[in-house]
Amino acid sequence: MxxxxxxxxxxxxxATMRTILDGLAGADDEHPDVSLTHENGWSLSAFPSGELLWLLWENLDEPDAQPRQIPAVAKDEVLRLFGLLAKGETAEIDRLTAP
Known part of the structure; x- marks a missing residue:
């Protein structure tokens, strides 16, 4: 992460994920996000957006794969999704970002 x-x-x-997410309160133009990347290439980045967060879901090992967004996500849900990604469980995140 x-x-x-x-x-x-x-x-x-x-607890570490929560601490890192809490750090988004200090985000600026140069440092706008925090992210978690699994060894399978999938990455989930969180950006502040008022009281909620928006997420960017992308596969860093697949340059042709289109990044997808999940807008307006509560911090507890972001933690849950980071937990899924940490275990390599990407199906639910894919479902949430399906066009």
């Missing part, structure tokens, strides 16, 4: 400053945390637990 990558925090706002670009520091990486290998295999973060839920």
């Amino acid at each position: 990558t925090d706002l400053s670009g520091a990486s945390v290998e295999e973060p637990d839920e």
Whole structure:
């Protein structure tokens, strides 16, 4: 998982994910997001949007795959989705971002 400053945390637990998400309060134009990337190439990035977050879902290993967005997501839901991705369970995130 990558925090706002670009520091990486290998295999973060839920408390670490929550702390990194809380760091989005300090987001700016240069450091706008935090992300979690699984070894399978799938990445979920969270950006602040008022009281909610919006997410970018993309496969970094597949340059032809179109990134997809999930707007207006509560922090607890983001944590749940990060947890799924950490386990490599991408089907539900795919379903949420399906066109």
